[in-house]
Amino acid sequence: MAKKSFVQGAVILGIAGIIIKVLGAFFRIPLANLIGEEGMGYYQTAYPIYVLFLTLATAGIPIAISRMVSERIAVDDYYEAHKVFRVSFILLFCIGIFSAAICFFGAEQLVGFMGNPGARMAMMAIAPALLFVPMQAAYRGYFQGMQNMKPTAVSQVTEQFCRVGVGLFLAYYLISYGKQHAAAGASFGATAGAIGGVVTVVFIYLYMRGSLEHNIQRTKRRSTEKSSSILAKIFIIAIPVTIGAAIMPIMNAIDVSIVMRRLQETGWTYAQANGMYGQLTGMAGPLINFPQVLTQAVAMSLVPAVAAAYKQKDMHFLRENVQTGLRMAIIIGLPCALGLMALSEPIMLLLYPMQRESALSAAPCLFIMAFGVIFLSTVQTLTGVLQGVGKQMIPVRNLFIGALAKVVITYTLTGVESINVKGAAIGTVAAYMIAATLNVAAVKKYTGARFDLMLTYVKPIVSTLVMAGAAVLVHRVCLGVLGNALATLLAVSIAGAVYCILLFVTRSIRREEIVNLPKGRALLKLMDKFRK
Template sequence: MAKKSFMQGAVILGIAGLIIKVMGAFFRIPLANFIGDEGMGYYQTAYPIYVLFLTLATAGIPIAISKLVSERIAVDQHYEAYRVFRVSFILLFSIGICSSAILFFGSGAIVKAIGNPGAKFAMMAIAPALMFVPIMAAYRGYFQGMQNMKPTATSQVVEQFFRVATGLSLAYYLVGKGREYAAAGASFGATAGAITGLVAIMGLYLLHQKKLHKDIDRTSHIIGERSSKILGKIFIIAVPVTIGAAIMPIMNTIDVGIVMRRLQETGWTETAANGLYGQLTGMAAPLINFPQVLTQAIAMSLVPAIAAAYKQKDMKFLNYNVRLGLRTAILIGLPCAFGLMTLSEPIMLLLYPMQKASAVSAAPCLFIMAFGVIFLSTVQTLTGVLQGLGKPIIPVINLFIGAIVKIVLTYTLTGIDSINVKGAAIGTVAAYIVASTLNIIAVKRLIGVKFDVGLTYIKPVASALTMSAVVWFSYRMAYGFLGNAISTVIAVAIGVLVYGAMLFLTKAITNEELAYLPKGKKIVQIVNKIKR
């Protein structure tokens, strides 16, 4: 198997992730206008429960598939890699049927227990998606194990497109029949997206089938592991990953009770406390998700690349990918963090012009949480490294320790009147700092990798600080003439150009690394011409 860096896959998944986020934003805004707060209440009752079921069903298994497939292909065992896919397909198919049936037939009891019976139709409409998404996850894991991220990216975009188009169309059509029916129509968008996404990735599998089966048939004589042993290995990897994926959502749920209670204990009314928490979680926190899309793509691409190099005992290439992975995460996280910190208030006013007082009040929370983007980026990336090394339980333990720190700090700081809800933001950042530090220590201990301080930290920080200064100056210069919205957009655009230029001026990116990108050779040629 030829050596493959994770970079091409990360770029493909990152672009797909950004497209999906944009389409998701396009879905939410008109949907709220169509079905109102009552309809959104029904929709938001069903959707988080669906996501919980989906997380439990698919958070860890695709990563397990990609790791096991990559390890087998690395030693030319294509038939055994195919058997991993086949076993996992049956497993995920079974999980999909069970989880879908539970949500569909149990919808009445679930919404009754929640206290929102009007959400029953929405829950029934979204339940069938749980039958198709796990099957799609099996195909995605198989392709990712071969370090081919295009089928995953394509199916994700197709899935989201049909989710948005179908959900909005049905919500608009059904709103006249009642808000609960409109919410059900919006929820059915997830089912339509799952079906079309599965059809897309199955079609891509058929296109690759001839080439795949040539290698599978060639290596079918190799005697491999029993299906039960493969299944056991999938669970060994998948269970810790799933637990890890559930830690922060669970901690955030606990966070609600801590923040609301502590704010009221310091004199805030229930309404005021709810408003402050809404500013933190509803206005500031969603902005942190955009850079997270890119670093999550790095983590997903790293798992098979690290697993293959580790299986082949190619420590030089393994260390190279680890160093490049961390640097890439920092190169993405730093400008996002510094940019959001520099323009925290202007960005909030740009996005929420109808809620100016709340936007200004939420800006300090965004400033604090933006700093955490740097460490969240490294947490995700190093988690991918540790999963590729076959140590999935280590990042789970480290994140759990970080979550405990978060709870303690949130409880303590939120109870201080002058800090209030900003204490929850500080607690979140602290959790990522702790988890990131522990992950770095673990990776160094396991493979002895050494990071170039200048290349990894100093040059990216210098580039980001320069960008931040130029962004601040550009915004202040333009604000007096153009107002907040246009000035913010201009400052962000200038920041992107300045940061890109600084990376080349400081030589924070090498030609070798650029060559690993899609169309990398052409990019290197263009960069070299500009340098001349």
Template structure:
């Protein structure tokens, strides 16, 4: 197998694992929200951004740094120092894991009280073990990825998420009669159990391969000593910029949590009501907004190497084609998802979160109406970030997202403090944050890539198809809900939307013969559709 074939196989393995993990994570929130409802989700969601932030600070860029240094040493045949990089990293990550885990174990009560949601104590405390085991897992994942062996990472990711979902839901049900704060703690402990299982899995794989790793190390012929100080320095040079970029979103979410609670209480809401509204925002509506990312992330993963290659070869036409294709395919997902959720916000919430009170469903539907438009900009940010990274400018998306974060914090403070807007102000600020970042990213790509982009093709045609679909879906739902139950009407309207959108993509020429030819068996589909499909040359 050639190196390129090995790379593509590894990318495919990680890609499939990533999609499975994302789907499990998104689906997990729906039954969880029906069990502990908006109040319990509020406690859970208060703890989660803090956990993600601490995890990001301790591990975000280190697996990438380990993989890079390990792969560089292995390319030189220096297997001894490649393994030394792993060992030094493992020790460092264990220390970081112990420190962050102890910080949460000892300071959980103080942290949640400072945010203004003391009942989130158990939800945060239950995540302390995960802060130890995830960094350990990160070290092994970095080593295997640097060795171009992706299966251990993929398997540990899938098992981690499976046990997180099973344990979290199981404990939530068992602890429900102990009260919602403790039940939310049970849901959080799913994350810790998943981390433990993931870490144990990848350690077992490493131990089983240890003899072959030792044999490989023994083949090292020339091995100049790689000092520990140099390893740490090189790791930090790679990891710190990545960590800074990765930390912006969790920092934004953590600050947002504190602001939302404080501002809602400033305008007269009780701590419990503020928590309920926050649960509706982040645990229920936000979950649905995150679903389309499963597909946009897959697109982004494939864009980086393709853009990098075209940029390195200075192939301007190819670069322009890749950029246009990446943006267009992202909008083909983001636009219909956003507009579909916009016109069916309340029916979708009623369908998925059926076990909640009508007032909660109505409130969450209002939130989703505002938040749904963020899907367009969130998916665009992912694609444009991948494009800019492929152009060799990874700090630009970080800077642009930082400006978006500043806009979000400012608007959250102002809008959430207006009684008539309340928690919907946080939803509006989230949409604005990603709109700012997407706009700045798009401007940079247009200005820097110097590649002709056809706005009619990548934006106007997908927008026309999506608007047409949204109008038909809204009218279809209104007609069906008058003759059948609302839930059945919602399912019917969604199905109608899928069919109508597909037809409109063909009628408007948004999808062409060339597009279908890119997919497996796409040529056969194009032949069957025959005269209905247009060609890019037409």
């Protein structure tokens, strides 16, 4: 198998991720304006439970599929790679049935445990998605193992289109029946999206079936590995990954209970506590998720690339991928973090004009959580590296240590009346900071990678600080003339352009890395013309 950089796959998934998040904004923002903080409280109570079960069902196995397929293709064993896919699909289908049944039939007990019984219908509406998402995860893992990220990207975008369209339509239609019904309608959008994603990825698989079968038929050596052996290897990889991926959703689910109870213990009413939690997770939280999708694209693309290099014992190419991966995470995470911090209040007012008071209250939460984006980007990327070299338990341990700190900090600070729900945001940032530091040390130890201080950290930080200053300056100058909405959009646009220019001026991105981008050679020629 020829060497293949992970960068193109990361760009493809990143572009898809941006489209998905833009569509998500068209979902979350109108939804929050439509059903308000009360409805978002119901929606956000059901959603973390869904994410937890989804994580348990799909977080580890697709990574295992991707890594095992990549390792087999690295030695041209396409037959065994396809067998891994078949076995894992059956496994994921069974897990999906079990997860969906628990969330649907046990909805009342689950949301009751979370202290928000009004979210029962939302939980039931989102439960069927747990049947369909694992099915498409098997296909995605198979394609990712071949370092083909296009099927994943296309199916993700289709899934989001269906989710947004159906979810908003049902929320609007059901709002007259009450906010609990509207939240349930919004939740059902995830089920509709999951169905759309499955149909799309199956169609792509059938379209590519001829070339896939050709590669399988030309495999020189037919392995006699039993399905039970493949299952055992899947579990060896998947269980630690799943545990690691489940840690933060579990902590977020616990957050609901801690935050709701601690706020009420300090004098806030149930309605006020529910509204404040809605501000944290339903209004500020989605903005933090936006940069995540870009760094997650890097991590997903890194796993098969690192696994293939590790299988072939090509340590030089492995270290190149690791170093480039961390630099991409920093280059993406830093501007997102400081940009959101610099314009936290204007951005909240831009996105939630019909909920002005709630938007202003949520702005401090966004400011705090935005700082954590830097560390979350590092955690996600280096977790992919450690999974690729077979050290999947290391990031689990590191994140668990961070999560324990989060519980203590959240419980302590949320009980302080003046800090209130911001304590949960501080706890989250602390968790990722601890996990990121430990992951960097682990990657250095197990891969031998060394990171250029100037290239990896200093140059991106300088570019980001100038960008943040430009954003604040433009917004302040234009606010009185254009109003907040246009001033904020202009500030973000100019700041983004300034940052991109500075990356090239400071040479934070090298020429050989530009070549690896889609249409990279054409971009490089265009840059050279401007330099002349």
